[in-house]
Amino acid sequence: MIFIEVRVQKGKSQFQYYCPRFKLHSDDHLEEYFNDLEVIDLKMAPPISTEENTENEDLIISSRRKKHKSNDYLLFNTDALKFISVDSKCMEKYTWLGERLRLTFKMMRSDSKLIRTMLHGHGFMQCSSKNPNVNVIWSGAPMKNIRMRDLMPWQRLNQFPRSTELTKKDRLYENIERSKSIFGTPFDFIPEFYVTPRENKKMTEAFDRLNQEIIENGGEFCFPGEFIVKPTNSRQGKGIFFANKMEDIPTDGPLLVSRYLSDPLLVNKHKFDLRIYVAVTSFYPLVCYIYSEGLARLASMPYDSSSSSDSNEFVHLTNYSINKNSDSFVRNESMTSEDLGHKWTLGALLRHLDNEGIDSKLMMIRIEDLIVKSLLSIQNSVATASKTLLKFHGTNFELFGFDVLVDNELKPWLLEVNLSPSLACDAPLDSLIKTRLIADLMNLACIPLIEKKIIDSVSATIKNAISNSGEEPEDIEYKLEMDPKCVKTLKRRPVGIRRSVLNRKIASGQTSLITPNEQKMDQIIRRVNVENERKGDFIRVFPRISTWSLYSAVMEDLGYDDLDQRLYEELFENIEREGSMEKKMRKNEEENEELFHEIMMNAKKYPDFTKIPQNMQEILKPWYLEAGEYTKKITVEGEKYASKLPAIRPTARLRTKSCAEYYEVRRGQLIKKKEVELAQKMASDKENNTN
Numbered sequence: 001m002i003f004i005e006v007r008v009q010k011g012k013s014q015f016q017y018y019c020p021r022f023k024l025h026s027d028d029h030l031e032e033y034f035n036d037l038e039v040i041d042l043k044m045a046p047p048i049s050t051e052e053n054t055e056n057e058d059l060i061i062s063s064r065r066k067k068h069k070s071n072d073y074l075l076f077n078t079d080a081l082k083f084i085s086v087d088s089k090c091m092e093k094y095t096w097l098g099e100r101l102r103l104t105f106k107m108m109r110s111d112s113k114l115i116r117t118m119l120h121g122h123g124f125m126q127c128s129s130k131n132p133n134v135n136v137i138w139s140g141a142p143m144k145n146i147r148m149r150d151l152m153p154w155q156r157l158n159q160f161p162r163s164t165e166l167t168k169k170d171r172l173y174e175n176i177e178r179s180k181s182i183f184g185t186p187f188d189f190i191p192e193f194y195v196t197p198r199e200n201k202k203m204t205e206a207f208d209r210l211n212q213e214i215i216e217n218g219g220e221f222c223f224p225g226e227f228i229v230k231p232t233n234s235r236q237g238k239g240i241f242f243a244n245k246m247e248d249i250p251t252d253g254p255l256l257v258s259r260y261l262s263d264p265l266l267v268n269k270h271k272f273d274l275r276i277y278v279a280v281t282s283f284y285p286l287v288c289y290i291y292s293e294g295l296a297r298l299a300s301m302p303y304d305s306s307s308s309s310d311s312n313e314f315v316h317l318t319n320y321s322i323n324k325n326s327d328s329f330v331r332n333e334s335m336t337s338e339d340l341g342h343k344w345t346l347g348a349l350l351r352h353l354d355n356e357g358i359d360s361k362l363m364m365i366r367i368e369d370l371i372v373k374s375l376l377s378i379q380n381s382v383a384t385a386s387k388t389l390l391k392f393h394g395t396n397f398e399l400f401g402f403d404v405l406v407d408n409e410l411k412p413w414l415l416e417v418n419l420s421p422s423l424a425c426d427a428p429l430d431s432l433i434k435t436r437l438i439a440d441l442m443n444l445a446c447i448p449l450i451e452k453k454i455i456d457s458v459s460a461t462i463k464n465a466i467s468n469s470g471e472e473p474e475d476i477e478y479k480l481e482m483d484p485k486c487v488k489t490l491k492r493r494p495v496g497i498r499r500s501v502l503n504r505k506i507a508s509g510q511t512s513l514i515t516p517n518e519q520k521m522d523q524i525i526r527r528v529n530v531e532n533e534r535k536g537d538f539i540r541v542f543p544r545i546s547t548w549s550l551y552s553a554v555m556e557d558l559g560y561d562d563l564d565q566r567l568y569e570e571l572f573e574n575i576e577r578e579g580s581m582e583k584k585m586r587k588n589e590e591e592n593e594e595l596f597h598e599i600m601m602n603a604k605k606y607p608d609f610t611k612i613p614q615n616m617q618e619i620l621k622p623w624y625l626e627a628g629e630y631t632k633k634i635t636v637e638g639e640k641y642a643s644k645l646p647a648i649r650p651t652a653r654l655r656t657k658s659c660a661e662y663y664e665v666r667r668g669q670l671i672k673k674k675e676v677e678l679a680q681k682m683a684s685d686k687e688n689n690t691n
């Protein structure tokens, strides 16, 4: 039992509440309990014995308490960042729970200030990258599969095994091409491409054919080139060039050579591309979300497909990292304008298109479609790897940055998918969008509230139970689940769990770690429902109403469990049955599904919603209405926004002992390395001198 003394303010008067039997739950930014009252101070207090008080406070707490299923997980809030740089009492209401439960995180090959600030702002401590018992692992580069094997049910990692199938340019294109060869035109949303050196022969033939066609038609090569060439592993526009002939391209690669889309949609005569943020919380069944806020990146010079000059890159490439070097680049330094300079918000761009008479909501539905299909194209690979590597459902989540180019006929094309998209906050709009994005992402990740000492104690027992189960990791796979009772105990009682009892139960097999599939399905459904309550500005695009009827024909049969279909039925069957949708869909299922994919791919024939056949309009209406979320303004007139991330105050920056030790050792290693290098240099100088 925890006793807390709370001082709150309502209007001008301050009250002091003593809250006996106040339970530490996660949804506790305390406003949850005191609704319209502002909590100005709280501290641990001795129990109060007067009966009068006890009754009063109990009444207040219970009458105001909202029942949240998601309250076993930490709730992130961007407001926490307002106070991080000042040593204020306000800060405590965001950090106290994390600090009390001694939550920790570690960064692997990433030094994202935003992630660190957000986690520090919620009471997390950073620990050494070697520490295995950590709550959140944030990695900025592909993680080794082996590291994922040991993830415990309360740990969260921002990556799925083999998601590089999506984020390496050549693998992405090859995966989508493979799906296209199975399912046909529904996957026609990447430009024609070749990967060197594997496909040099095929590419030579394509160039020859192209040459022939151009000669026969008496035409010219398109400017700046028929093909755009990118190193498969590079980022930020590095190493990109244009090519018309095979001789222009080094054949030793690895390079991705793709058809240049020479007719892009323009905004104020400038080419642009869209950065869409996508969160995946499960690949099998697929559960994915698109953030309703995103960025539009404009080229810094007007688009001209005939001119040839040194500034080609500022005309034809839209990367911020390239265009910021152009003399014409205008930074959006404004705190309130969403469409100033060469970086706009997604909403500002869509509103601009709406004003030009373009149906931006239908365009966004097409973008959602290409995102879902890209994820489906790697579902099998990720599911197979996860089956072998991940012991528990829900430990992994991932944020992808999809780069999309829209052509003049309003058809979106996928250019690439970024692993760990840039979270740098160079402009006020970056800070505004990305802090909200990361808070909502962390909420979707559902970080359980469990005390550190329980984790330390139970981890070893669970690991033993797994290794003593006598099964190969492949066989343990999905069957390995925490017993719901065990999870419940851990989640519901973050403070004061009787570890000895739990350990004895797990070790003796009374609390089994292996559960039947029904329980696993229950767990998946529960998690999706919890995510739904915590998704903030994310829009769940799969599964959602009608997705099973429209996408099942382009989904590979994964051969076991049918989790996608079962999840869909659990979530939507009743709604479909009640509405008229089901009848409409079921009547001509195959025709509808074909028509849907044709509409998604053929923007020229179906430029706006009114051109779509009536029955399909009805089916897509809920999606269309939801797409209105993308166009909303994110800034409020007259409100002030922080222009950059706050500095983390010293106490919030505290690291765990293991982290301090780790950095100490590292520093020692670096000094030693420098000494050795210096000695080697001096030795070689001496040798040169004697020679």
Ligand SMILES: Nc1ncnc2c1ncn2[C@@H]1O[C@H](COP(=O)(O)OP(=O)(O)OP(=O)(O)O)[C@@H](O)[C@H]1O
Pocket (backbone or CB within 6 Å): 191, 228, 230, 234, 235, 236, 237, 238, 240, 258, 259, 260, 261, 262, 272, 273, 316, 317, 318, 319, 320, 321, 403, 405, 415, 416, 418
């Ligand atoms: N096929 C294409 N047709 C037309 N323009 C393209 C094409 N491919 C890429 N571009 C342009 O080149 C830019 C860079 O391409 P891409 O995003 O694939 O490279 P990158 O170096 O990985 O960039 P980043 O990682 O910074 O997003 C795009 O933003 C787009 O403007």
